[in-house]
Amino acid sequence: MSAGAETALIAGTGGLPALLAAAAPGMLLCELDGFPSAVPGAEPLRFRIERLVPFLDALVARGVSRVCFAGAIRRPKIEPEMFDAQTALLVPRLVGAMQAGDDATLRAVIELFEDWGLVAVGADEIAPDLVPGAGVLTGTVTATDEADAKRAAAIVAALGSVDVGQGAVVARGLCLAVESLPGTDAMLDFVAAHRALHPAPAGGLFFKAPKPGQDRRIDLPAIGPQTVAKAAAAGLSGIAFEAGGVLLLDRAATIAAAVTAGIFLWGRAG
Structure with missing residues:
Protein backbone atom coordinates (compact mmCIF):
# COMPACT_ATOMS: atom_id res chain seq x y z
CA MET A 1 0.00 0.00 0.00
CA ALA A 127 10.40 3.43 4.01
CA PRO A 128 11.65 -0.17 4.48
CA ASP A 129 15.12 0.69 3.15
CA LEU A 130 15.75 2.62 6.37
CA VAL A 131 15.92 -0.63 8.38
CA PRO A 132 19.08 -2.65 7.63
CA GLY A 133 19.12 -6.42 7.90
CA ALA A 134 21.90 -8.60 9.25
CA GLY A 135 25.49 -8.00 8.17
CA VAL A 136 28.50 -5.73 8.50
CA LEU A 137 27.94 -2.48 6.61
CA THR A 138 31.51 -1.30 7.02
CA GLY A 139 34.62 -2.11 9.05
CA THR A 140 35.73 -5.33 10.71
CA VAL A 141 34.03 -7.08 13.63
CA THR A 142 36.37 -9.13 15.85
CA ALA A 143 35.65 -11.96 18.26
CA THR A 144 36.02 -9.44 21.10
CA ASP A 145 33.42 -7.22 19.46
CA GLU A 146 31.05 -10.18 19.13
CA ALA A 147 31.43 -10.96 22.82
CA ASP A 148 30.87 -7.30 23.75
CA ALA A 149 27.77 -7.15 21.55
CA LYS A 150 26.32 -10.25 23.21
CA ARG A 151 26.91 -8.71 26.64
CA ALA A 152 25.46 -5.36 25.54
CA ALA A 153 22.39 -7.03 24.03
CA ALA A 154 21.68 -8.73 27.37
CA ILE A 155 22.03 -5.40 29.19
CA VAL A 156 19.74 -3.58 26.76
CA ALA A 157 17.15 -6.35 27.08
CA ALA A 158 17.25 -5.99 30.87
CA LEU A 159 16.95 -2.19 30.65
CA GLY A 160 14.11 -2.40 28.17
CA SER A 161 12.15 -4.82 30.32
CA VAL A 162 11.74 -2.02 32.88
CA ASP A 163 11.24 0.68 30.19
CA VAL A 164 14.56 2.49 30.75
CA GLY A 165 16.54 2.64 27.51
CA GLN A 166 17.52 1.13 24.18
CA GLY A 167 21.32 1.25 24.26
CA ALA A 168 24.49 0.38 26.15
CA VAL A 169 28.25 0.76 25.76
CA VAL A 170 30.42 -2.27 26.54
CA ALA A 171 34.20 -2.62 26.29
CA ARG A 172 35.84 -6.01 26.90
CA GLY A 173 32.84 -7.19 28.85
CA LEU A 174 32.58 -4.11 31.06
CA CYS A 175 29.51 -1.90 30.83
CA LEU A 176 30.70 1.71 30.58
CA ALA A 177 27.28 3.32 30.25
CA VAL A 178 23.60 2.68 29.60
CA GLU A 179 21.03 4.82 27.85
CA SER A 180 18.39 6.50 29.97
CA LEU A 181 16.11 9.54 29.66
CA PRO A 182 18.84 11.99 28.43
CA GLY A 183 19.33 9.79 25.36
CA THR A 184 22.07 8.32 23.18
CA ASP A 185 24.13 11.47 22.65
CA ALA A 186 24.33 12.18 26.38
CA MET A 187 25.39 8.59 27.06
CA LEU A 188 28.17 8.69 24.47
CA ASP A 189 29.30 12.10 25.73
CA PHE A 190 29.52 10.59 29.22
CA VAL A 191 31.71 7.75 27.93
CA ALA A 192 34.04 10.22 26.20
CA ALA A 193 34.33 12.36 29.35
CA HIS A 194 34.79 9.33 31.62
CA ARG A 195 37.58 7.91 29.47
CA ALA A 196 39.38 11.24 29.54
CA LEU A 197 39.49 11.15 33.34
CA HIS A 198 39.59 7.48 34.33
CA PRO A 199 41.29 4.33 33.01
CA ALA A 200 38.96 2.13 31.00
CA PRO A 201 39.35 -0.74 28.53
CA ALA A 202 40.21 0.43 25.03
CA GLY A 203 37.77 0.06 22.16
CA GLY A 204 34.34 -1.30 22.87
CA LEU A 205 31.05 -0.74 21.11
CA PHE A 206 27.69 0.94 21.34
CA PHE A 207 24.75 -1.42 20.95
CA LYS A 208 21.21 -0.29 20.08
CA ALA A 209 17.99 -2.32 19.96
CA PRO A 210 14.25 -2.01 20.56
CA LYS A 211 12.94 -2.83 24.02
CA PRO A 212 11.56 -6.35 24.54
CA GLY A 213 7.90 -6.37 23.59
CA GLN A 214 8.10 -2.83 22.21
CA ASP A 215 5.41 -1.83 19.73
CA ARG A 216 7.63 -1.22 16.71
CA ARG A 217 5.11 1.05 15.03
CA ILE A 218 6.34 3.91 17.19
CA ASP A 219 9.66 5.02 18.76
CA LEU A 220 11.81 2.59 16.77
CA PRO A 221 15.44 3.30 17.77
CA ALA A 222 17.61 5.10 15.23
CA ILE A 223 21.24 5.86 14.50
CA GLY A 224 22.74 8.33 12.07
CA PRO A 225 25.89 10.32 11.23
CA GLN A 226 25.84 12.13 14.59
CA THR A 227 25.74 8.79 16.41
CA VAL A 228 28.85 7.76 14.50
CA ALA A 229 30.62 11.01 15.39
CA LYS A 230 29.75 10.61 19.08
CA ALA A 231 30.85 6.96 19.12
CA ALA A 232 34.16 7.85 17.50
CA ALA A 233 34.73 10.69 19.98
CA ALA A 234 34.11 8.19 22.78
CA GLY A 235 36.94 6.00 21.45
CA LEU A 236 34.69 3.10 20.47
CA SER A 237 35.56 0.55 17.82
CA GLY A 238 32.09 0.44 16.37
CA ILE A 239 28.33 0.44 16.55
CA ALA A 240 26.24 -2.72 16.61
CA PHE A 241 22.48 -2.79 16.34
CA GLU A 242 19.68 -5.32 16.17
CA ALA A 243 19.20 -6.32 12.54
CA GLY A 244 15.73 -5.35 11.35
CA GLY A 245 15.04 -3.39 14.52
CA VAL A 246 16.84 -0.06 14.12
CA LEU A 247 16.40 2.81 11.67
CA LEU A 248 19.57 3.89 9.86
CA LEU A 249 19.08 7.58 9.12
CA ASP A 250 20.78 8.81 5.95
CA ARG A 251 22.40 5.46 5.18
CA ALA A 252 25.03 6.75 2.76
CA ALA A 253 26.18 9.58 5.06
CA THR A 254 26.21 7.30 8.11
CA ILE A 255 28.32 4.66 6.40
CA ALA A 256 30.65 7.32 4.99
CA ALA A 257 31.08 8.82 8.46
CA ALA A 258 31.92 5.39 9.88
CA VAL A 259 34.48 4.75 7.14
CA THR A 260 36.11 8.13 7.82
CA ALA A 261 36.13 7.49 11.58
CA GLY A 262 37.48 3.96 11.13
CA ILE A 263 34.68 2.28 13.09
CA PHE A 264 32.39 -0.57 12.13
CA LEU A 265 28.63 -0.63 11.60
CA TRP A 266 27.11 -4.04 12.20
CA GLY A 267 23.55 -5.32 11.99
CA ARG A 268 23.61 -8.15 14.54
CA ALA A 269 21.20 -11.03 14.02
CA GLY A 270 19.48 -12.45 17.07
Whole structure:
Protein backbone atom coordinates (compact mmCIF):
# COMPACT_ATOMS: atom_id res chain seq x y z
CA MET A 1 0.00 0.00 0.00
CA SER A 2 1.58 3.27 -1.00
CA ALA A 3 1.53 6.19 1.40
CA GLY A 4 -0.21 9.32 0.25
CA ALA A 5 -3.07 11.58 1.20
CA GLU A 6 -4.67 8.73 3.18
CA THR A 7 -1.64 8.72 5.53
CA ALA A 8 -0.91 11.35 8.17
CA LEU A 9 2.70 11.80 9.26
CA ILE A 10 2.70 12.78 12.94
CA ALA A 11 6.10 14.45 12.88
CA GLY A 12 8.43 15.36 15.71
CA THR A 13 11.93 16.79 15.69
CA GLY A 14 15.02 15.22 14.13
CA GLY A 15 15.79 13.99 10.64
CA LEU A 16 13.41 11.02 10.34
CA PRO A 17 10.20 12.90 9.38
CA ALA A 18 11.89 14.56 6.40
CA LEU A 19 13.25 11.20 5.20
CA LEU A 20 9.80 9.65 5.37
CA ALA A 21 8.17 12.62 3.66
CA ALA A 22 10.66 12.28 0.82
CA ALA A 23 10.10 8.52 0.59
CA ALA A 24 6.31 8.86 0.46
CA PRO A 25 5.22 12.23 -0.96
CA GLY A 26 1.68 13.35 -0.35
CA MET A 27 1.32 12.41 3.30
CA LEU A 28 -0.53 14.91 5.48
CA LEU A 29 2.07 16.53 7.73
CA CYS A 30 0.95 17.02 11.34
CA GLU A 31 2.89 18.61 14.19
CA LEU A 32 2.31 18.79 17.92
CA ASP A 33 2.31 22.48 18.87
CA GLY A 34 5.76 23.48 20.12
CA PHE A 35 7.61 20.66 18.35
CA PRO A 36 8.23 21.83 14.77
CA SER A 37 9.55 19.27 12.32
CA ALA A 38 12.23 19.84 9.73
CA VAL A 39 10.07 18.73 6.80
CA PRO A 40 10.50 21.32 4.03
CA GLY A 41 7.85 22.72 1.74
CA ALA A 42 4.68 21.69 3.59
CA GLU A 43 2.28 23.59 5.81
CA PRO A 44 1.57 21.28 8.75
CA LEU A 45 -1.70 20.65 10.49
CA ARG A 46 -0.84 21.59 14.09
CA PHE A 47 -2.58 20.21 17.14
CA ARG A 48 -2.46 20.23 20.93
CA ILE A 49 -2.93 17.38 23.39
CA GLU A 50 -5.66 19.41 25.10
CA ARG A 51 -7.66 19.34 21.87
CA LEU A 52 -6.84 15.84 20.73
CA VAL A 53 -10.41 14.81 19.90
CA PRO A 54 -10.99 17.71 17.44
CA PHE A 55 -7.65 16.81 15.82
CA LEU A 56 -8.65 13.15 15.43
CA ASP A 57 -12.00 14.23 14.01
CA ALA A 58 -10.17 16.49 11.54
CA LEU A 59 -8.00 13.59 10.33
CA VAL A 60 -11.04 11.42 9.70
CA ALA A 61 -12.81 14.28 7.93
CA ARG A 62 -9.83 14.64 5.59
CA GLY A 63 -10.03 10.98 4.60
CA VAL A 64 -6.99 9.86 6.58
CA SER A 65 -6.95 6.13 7.35
CA ARG A 66 -3.33 5.58 8.47
CA VAL A 67 -0.94 7.45 10.76
CA CYS A 68 2.82 7.18 11.07
CA PHE A 69 4.58 8.59 14.12
CA ALA A 70 8.14 9.77 13.47
CA GLY A 71 10.64 12.00 15.26
CA ALA A 72 11.28 13.01 18.85
CA ILE A 73 8.61 14.60 21.03
CA ARG A 74 9.03 15.42 24.69
CA ARG A 75 6.06 15.39 27.01
CA PRO A 76 4.39 18.76 26.42
CA LYS A 77 3.24 21.16 29.09
CA ILE A 78 -0.49 20.70 29.59
CA GLU A 79 -2.77 23.73 29.91
CA PRO A 80 -5.91 22.45 31.73
CA GLU A 81 -8.04 25.43 30.73
CA MET A 82 -7.56 24.54 27.04
CA PHE A 83 -9.25 21.14 27.18
CA ASP A 84 -12.42 20.72 25.20
CA ALA A 85 -15.17 18.64 26.81
CA GLN A 86 -14.53 15.46 24.78
CA THR A 87 -10.76 15.47 25.19
CA ALA A 88 -11.14 16.10 28.93
CA LEU A 89 -12.85 12.72 29.19
CA LEU A 90 -9.62 11.08 27.96
CA VAL A 91 -7.43 12.62 30.68
CA PRO A 92 -7.66 9.74 33.20
CA ARG A 93 -6.73 7.28 30.46
CA LEU A 94 -3.72 9.34 29.34
CA VAL A 95 -2.50 10.17 32.85
CA GLY A 96 -2.66 6.52 33.88
CA ALA A 97 -0.59 5.53 30.86
CA MET A 98 1.99 8.29 31.48
CA GLN A 99 2.46 7.11 35.04
CA ALA A 100 3.16 3.60 33.77
CA GLY A 101 6.09 4.72 31.59
CA ASP A 102 6.96 5.71 28.04
CA ASP A 103 6.00 2.40 26.42
CA ALA A 104 2.57 2.45 28.09
CA THR A 105 2.09 6.06 26.99
CA LEU A 106 2.94 5.24 23.39
CA ARG A 107 0.61 2.24 23.39
CA ALA A 108 -2.19 4.41 24.79
CA VAL A 109 -1.62 6.99 22.03
CA ILE A 110 -1.83 4.30 19.35
CA GLU A 111 -5.00 2.90 20.93
CA LEU A 112 -6.61 6.34 20.90
CA PHE A 113 -5.91 6.79 17.20
CA GLU A 114 -7.21 3.28 16.54
CA ASP A 115 -10.44 4.18 18.37
CA TRP A 116 -11.02 6.66 15.51
CA GLY A 117 -10.38 3.95 12.92
CA LEU A 118 -6.86 5.17 12.17
CA VAL A 119 -4.31 2.40 11.61
CA ALA A 120 -0.83 3.09 13.00
CA VAL A 121 2.03 2.01 10.73
CA GLY A 122 5.75 2.02 11.47
CA ALA A 123 8.36 4.13 9.75
CA ASP A 124 9.80 0.88 8.39
CA GLU A 125 6.54 0.27 6.49
CA ILE A 126 6.70 3.71 4.89
CA ALA A 127 10.40 3.43 4.01
CA PRO A 128 11.65 -0.17 4.48
CA ASP A 129 15.12 0.69 3.15
CA LEU A 130 15.75 2.62 6.37
CA VAL A 131 15.92 -0.63 8.38
CA PRO A 132 19.08 -2.65 7.63
CA GLY A 133 19.12 -6.42 7.90
CA ALA A 134 21.90 -8.60 9.25
CA GLY A 135 25.49 -8.00 8.17
CA VAL A 136 28.50 -5.73 8.50
CA LEU A 137 27.94 -2.48 6.61
CA THR A 138 31.51 -1.30 7.02
CA GLY A 139 34.62 -2.11 9.05
CA THR A 140 35.73 -5.33 10.71
CA VAL A 141 34.03 -7.08 13.63
CA THR A 142 36.37 -9.13 15.85
CA ALA A 143 35.65 -11.96 18.26
CA THR A 144 36.02 -9.44 21.10
CA ASP A 145 33.42 -7.22 19.46
CA GLU A 146 31.05 -10.18 19.13
CA ALA A 147 31.43 -10.96 22.82
CA ASP A 148 30.87 -7.30 23.75
CA ALA A 149 27.77 -7.15 21.55
CA LYS A 150 26.32 -10.25 23.21
CA ARG A 151 26.91 -8.71 26.64
CA ALA A 152 25.46 -5.36 25.54
CA ALA A 153 22.39 -7.03 24.03
CA ALA A 154 21.68 -8.73 27.37
CA ILE A 155 22.03 -5.40 29.19
CA VAL A 156 19.74 -3.58 26.76
CA ALA A 157 17.15 -6.35 27.08
CA ALA A 158 17.25 -5.99 30.87
CA LEU A 159 16.95 -2.19 30.65
CA GLY A 160 14.11 -2.40 28.17
CA SER A 161 12.15 -4.82 30.32
CA VAL A 162 11.74 -2.02 32.88
CA ASP A 163 11.24 0.68 30.19
CA VAL A 164 14.56 2.49 30.75
CA GLY A 165 16.54 2.64 27.51
CA GLN A 166 17.52 1.13 24.18
CA GLY A 167 21.32 1.25 24.26
CA ALA A 168 24.49 0.38 26.15
CA VAL A 169 28.25 0.76 25.76
CA VAL A 170 30.42 -2.27 26.54
CA ALA A 171 34.20 -2.62 26.29
CA ARG A 172 35.84 -6.01 26.90
CA GLY A 173 32.84 -7.19 28.85
CA LEU A 174 32.58 -4.11 31.06
CA CYS A 175 29.51 -1.90 30.83
CA LEU A 176 30.70 1.71 30.58
CA ALA A 177 27.28 3.32 30.25
CA VAL A 178 23.60 2.68 29.60
CA GLU A 179 21.03 4.82 27.85
CA SER A 180 18.39 6.50 29.97
CA LEU A 181 16.11 9.54 29.66
CA PRO A 182 18.84 11.99 28.43
CA GLY A 183 19.33 9.79 25.36
CA THR A 184 22.07 8.32 23.18
CA ASP A 185 24.13 11.47 22.65
CA ALA A 186 24.33 12.18 26.38
CA MET A 187 25.39 8.59 27.06
CA LEU A 188 28.17 8.69 24.47
CA ASP A 189 29.30 12.10 25.73
CA PHE A 190 29.52 10.59 29.22
CA VAL A 191 31.71 7.75 27.93
CA ALA A 192 34.04 10.22 26.20
CA ALA A 193 34.33 12.36 29.35
CA HIS A 194 34.79 9.33 31.62
CA ARG A 195 37.58 7.91 29.47
CA ALA A 196 39.38 11.24 29.54
CA LEU A 197 39.49 11.15 33.34
CA HIS A 198 39.59 7.48 34.33
CA PRO A 199 41.29 4.33 33.01
CA ALA A 200 38.96 2.13 31.00
CA PRO A 201 39.35 -0.74 28.53
CA ALA A 202 40.21 0.43 25.03
CA GLY A 203 37.77 0.06 22.16
CA GLY A 204 34.34 -1.30 22.87
CA LEU A 205 31.05 -0.74 21.11
CA PHE A 206 27.69 0.94 21.34
CA PHE A 207 24.75 -1.42 20.95
CA LYS A 208 21.21 -0.29 20.08
CA ALA A 209 17.99 -2.32 19.96
CA PRO A 210 14.25 -2.01 20.56
CA LYS A 211 12.94 -2.83 24.02
CA PRO A 212 11.56 -6.35 24.54
CA GLY A 213 7.90 -6.37 23.59
CA GLN A 214 8.10 -2.83 22.21
CA ASP A 215 5.41 -1.83 19.73
CA ARG A 216 7.63 -1.22 16.71
CA ARG A 217 5.11 1.05 15.03
CA ILE A 218 6.34 3.91 17.19
CA ASP A 219 9.66 5.02 18.76
CA LEU A 220 11.81 2.59 16.77
CA PRO A 221 15.44 3.30 17.77
CA ALA A 222 17.61 5.10 15.23
CA ILE A 223 21.24 5.86 14.50
CA GLY A 224 22.74 8.33 12.07
CA PRO A 225 25.89 10.32 11.23
CA GLN A 226 25.84 12.13 14.59
CA THR A 227 25.74 8.79 16.41
CA VAL A 228 28.85 7.76 14.50
CA ALA A 229 30.62 11.01 15.39
CA LYS A 230 29.75 10.61 19.08
CA ALA A 231 30.85 6.96 19.12
CA ALA A 232 34.16 7.85 17.50
CA ALA A 233 34.73 10.69 19.98
CA ALA A 234 34.11 8.19 22.78
CA GLY A 235 36.94 6.00 21.45
CA LEU A 236 34.69 3.10 20.47
CA SER A 237 35.56 0.55 17.82
CA GLY A 238 32.09 0.44 16.37
CA ILE A 239 28.33 0.44 16.55
CA ALA A 240 26.24 -2.72 16.61
CA PHE A 241 22.48 -2.79 16.34
CA GLU A 242 19.68 -5.32 16.17
CA ALA A 243 19.20 -6.32 12.54
CA GLY A 244 15.73 -5.35 11.35
CA GLY A 245 15.04 -3.39 14.52
CA VAL A 246 16.84 -0.06 14.12
CA LEU A 247 16.40 2.81 11.67
CA LEU A 248 19.57 3.89 9.86
CA LEU A 249 19.08 7.58 9.12
CA ASP A 250 20.78 8.81 5.95
CA ARG A 251 22.40 5.46 5.18
CA ALA A 252 25.03 6.75 2.76
CA ALA A 253 26.18 9.58 5.06
CA THR A 254 26.21 7.30 8.11
CA ILE A 255 28.32 4.66 6.40
CA ALA A 256 30.65 7.32 4.99
CA ALA A 257 31.08 8.82 8.46
CA ALA A 258 31.92 5.39 9.88
CA VAL A 259 34.48 4.75 7.14
CA THR A 260 36.11 8.13 7.82
CA ALA A 261 36.13 7.49 11.58
CA GLY A 262 37.48 3.96 11.13
CA ILE A 263 34.68 2.28 13.09
CA PHE A 264 32.39 -0.57 12.13
CA LEU A 265 28.63 -0.63 11.60
CA TRP A 266 27.11 -4.04 12.20
CA GLY A 267 23.55 -5.32 11.99
CA ARG A 268 23.61 -8.15 14.54
CA ALA A 269 21.20 -11.03 14.02
CA GLY A 270 19.48 -12.45 17.07
